[in-house]
Amino acid sequence: MSMKVKTRQVDGITILDLSGRITLGEGSVTIRDAVRDVLAKGSNKILLNLADINYIDSSGIGELVSAFTTVKNSGGELKLLNLTKKVHDLLQITKLYTVFDVKDDEATAISSFTK
């Protein structure tokens, strides 16, 4: 199943609800385009909801890192919400869990962004 993205706004934060697989040739480009689109529209506070991401490979992990650095370099913030166990474990193995700001509750995540 390829990846799908739904975009919504909550209190000035852009939430991208992602579902499916983030892999080379599937979700990787979709994430890149979605984040660029958000930045182009003038928003740089982004919450990636990964609750329905059932698979991610090294390309997908790399794309999350690239999105993180792109948003950070634009002066914004990118956070992750609702990691599945698979994604959580991969971020632990690759020592990226502490690089990202990871939340497991949407309201807490929204309030944690710099106002």
Added chain:
Amino acid sequence: MRVSYTLDSSLDSVNKIEQVAEQCAQRAGFDEDTVPHIAMAVREAAVNAVLHGNAYDTAKHVTASFETTTDSLIIRIADQGPGLDEDKIPDPLAPENILRGSGRGIFLIRAFMDEVNFRQLHPGTEMTLIKHRTPAQPGT
């Protein structure tokens, strides 16, 4: 039991190799946590062969073989690319690499498999991935 495939340098081939790996790992009796790890490691090796080895060159092929022995599941993935110097693979955990957008594939393969070996084919690289079976695992 041993099966092998010769496939195009495409993402469809990567998906095919991943699916076969998952089926072989299930048949070899690996548990539900280990099967996806094996499938992911094999997918990463296939991506490496298609993307970094053959660079999507339609004139080059990827070969994948899957062998289940009494002791192990052995997967060999070979490309026809320029070759890979494993000593020059950057450590993705190093502070200077941690925010790189790529370079984690072989690290994950090593994390999920028991043995990973490289062999230069001139041209090309063959990667051998081995996962040991425990005595409790049935099947051949």
